[in-house]
Amino acid sequence: MMDLAGLALLVETASADSLAAAARRLRLSPMAASRLLAALERDLGVRLVHRTTRSLSLTEEGHALLPHARAMLEEHAVALASVRGRGAGASGLLRVTTSFAFGRHVVAPLMADFLLAHPQVQVDLHLADGLVDIVAEGIDLAIRIATPGDSSLVGRRLEDSPRLLVAAPAYLDRRGAPADLAGLAAHECLTIAGTPHWSFRAGGDGRRMKVAGRFTANSIDAIHEACRGGLGIANLSAWNLKADIAAGTLRVIVLADAVPEPLGIWAVYPTRRMVPPRVRLFIEAVSARLKAAG
Known part of the structure; x- marks a missing residue:
């Protein structure tokens, strides 16, 4: 069975385009990260990453493994959450994107309470007024003021947006x-x-x-x-x-x-079999903030 720590490192490396950055996110030393990646490649019998002194990229095999690695990590997180309770299983890095205005008025102000309630979660907030390809960018969740038209995305309408x-x-x-x-x-x-x-x-x-x-x-x-x-x-x-x-x-x-014409405030996330606890809990936090604001 593949090592979950190695899979987590692969996912973070693909997102950051850097093994060193992935190691920092996972709180590993550069040497430990290199050994972990090498062990995963050895177990699978394939090279997953092309590395030079200046650049890093996934091999064809690395790209093929990536969606399966994400699914396995999510299944593991969901399984832990089902045993520990709704909030206790929330952990890991949550990547969120939304517009500058919504980020400033709604998302950023709730961060202190959310991170205090979930100490094992880290949040990377990306603000952009353009449409972000959340699959290509490795984003877990987008909050959009619109009706999603991309059939490859799953969306939950949180509130109306008059x-x-x-x-x-x-x-x-x-x-x-x-x-x-x-x-x-x-x-x-x-x-x-x-x-x-x-x-x-x-x-x-x-x-x-x-x-x-x-x-x-x-x-x-x-x-x-x-x-x-x-x-x-x-x-x-x-x-x-x-x-x-x-x-x-x-x-x-x-x-x-x-x-x-009113729009909708939508939580949009990539099509996956299960939504990680950190994503689900953050959606609930945004929804609660919107309802409280009236």
């Missing part, structure tokens, strides 16, 4: 507020680059409205800041706007004939 049209008082004083959906065409609308349409619900039906403005960005945070600065109207998630609305920094625009 959206609001907002603008700064300075912009509304200067340009006024649109009264209806058609009125948006006369306004500066702040959009994500490459997505010049906003979705609305109008009389129970879906409507896509083409909008435009002089400023686009590839970051929700940049759109938010531009909106605060009075550059135009933005269509943003309600959870991202509470402080601004309360302070009067931004005002909500209500259209007479339509409301922005």
Whole structure:
């Protein structure tokens, strides 16, 4: 039977592209890591890793073993959790990705409580506004504000994510507020680059409205800041706007004939037979934080 410690080292090495980095994550000395990998290769009778002084890559056999290694480690973690109880089996490195805005407002603030409750878990949080290939990047969990369209992923809807049209008082004083959906065409609308349409619900039906403005960005945070600065109207998630609305920094625009289409907050993870306890518990922590925030 293959040694689980060796399989864990292979998985970490593939993720980090470095045996030294994998050793640090697993709290092994470089010498112990090299011996562990060599022992695994010896047991299997194949080379799993190409190593030079400057680079490291998996061999064809290493790539073939990788998904099986991950599955075996997950099965082991789930088995331990079933014996020890729901929280006691949570351990290992949890790699999470989400957008900058959601990471700043929701995910990062819950980290202290989560890590305190689960002392055997480590978290590596990766913030990116673009779509991250979680399989290729070795990510355990993505929190996305959207409806996942990739059939190779498993998703759990955590909460609705209502959206609001907002603008700064300075912009509304200067340009006024649109009264209806058609009125948006006369306004500066702040959009994500490459997505010049906003979705609305109008009389129970879906409507896509083409909008435009002089400023686009590839970051929700940049759109938010531009909106605060009075550059135009933005269509943003309600959870991202509470402080601004309360302070009067931004005002909500209500259209007479339509409301922005709500999205969903989804926990997305690679298709696997079992979800590791650390992933399941983190999803529960995010869900609880969202419910508490109302």
